[in-house]
Amino acid sequence: MTAPLDPLALDVVRVVVALGAVVVLPAGLRLLGDDVVPRSSAAGWPVVGILAGVAVWLPVGPAAALLAVPFAAACGFLAGCAARLTVRGPWRRPWTACTVVSLATPAAGAAALVAERAGWGLLGFSGDYLALTVPHMLFAGFGACLVAGLLARAVPSLAGTVGAVAAPVGVLVVLLGYFVSDGVELVGAVLLTAGLWCAAGAASGLGRGRVHPRAARALTVAVVVSMTLALWWAMGEATGLPHPDLGWMVATHGILNAGAVVVCVLLALRIVGSAAGTRGGSDELTYTPVGGTRTGDRPPGFRSLQVRHLVLAGADERDRDRVGEALRTGRVHAAAGVDVRIEGGRTVPGARVETSIGAGPFRVTEPCRVVWATPDGFGYGTLPGHLFRGEEAFTVELDDVGLWFVVVAYSTPAVGWVRALGPLVVVGQxxxxxxxxRGARRVAVRRAGDGARRVRAGAR
Structure with missing residues (x-):
């Protein structure tokens, strides 16, 4: 390694480490599932990640090292899961090696984190070298191998298989090169680059049509550019040819690589959720009791929500009927920018409803089924694949003040990483x-000759 990192580059490394510990690792474990990692969706994973994320911003010393210890213990547990998977296989599947390496490498990064935060050396390395080892193990070791394995599994192809083999081997050879020579590290960089390029080539089929092609192309460009920079760096270190300094590499390769891995993992989470939602078309509702948003029966352990927004002052029954009809046919959601697909085009009891919000790889699709309906609105309950378990009702009410949009719900997070958000869940809801x-207001004022009617926004 050449000159030490400047303060700005160190700050970027800290941000990348926190992103890997808080987002990439917990989300990736959820993708692997409980068969590979027991309690893979537990709230403890993002919690220990947050502690590690705080540790990297504290001054070097005992306090920072102590905060990193829980993260190191959790990564040690993952290494044990890797050992168990190594014993039981099955090695005939090309993505098994990816999974083993992805589970084993965070322990190396976590050990480096504790040592660097304590101001110690580790296996002859210290300072910035240890600091850079942490994001490499989280993103190249865990994230990139995980993504390569998922692609090989989701999109069977020659490119995907090559990527699933070359990526983990490349990571291990790079790790070996730390101790042997820059030449060995260059060989590892070539293998890892080839593996991730092949994985990027397989990404065009990711999700079998559930991913916008522009998202796949953007991810491919990010991976190709990022790994080209990595190859340039490794070649320069091994041969002495001109190559970028560390600060420039952190600002380019580091950010591109981290961003690509984060987006890939979140994209895969959405695809898994979408697939679960599709499979859940004939499944039962994921909660009891059913119909509580109409009867007022709120189950214990669920968070209740009841909100009223005024959408049209001085409204009459015709306004209520018109907005109620728009609500039951999905036009209120559409006016709010929420994509909605209603089985049969109308919310009748038993109809399946899928709402979708977001853009590109960050779009979230939630499957539900209508459990009751009236002319003024409807209530639906969650199906497998939804981020929550519970029921939500949308209705319109008319009184002396005007027309109100009313939402009543009770829910609880269905996955650990949502549960870990705590009070932010209520804010998001x-x-x-x-x-x-806002969508209801837009519908309410679209009556001919009614453009002069004043709409007051508010909640009661």
Missing amino acids: RLYVRLLA
């Missing part, structure tokens, strides 16, 4: 209701 209320 209220923002979503406010968004839908």
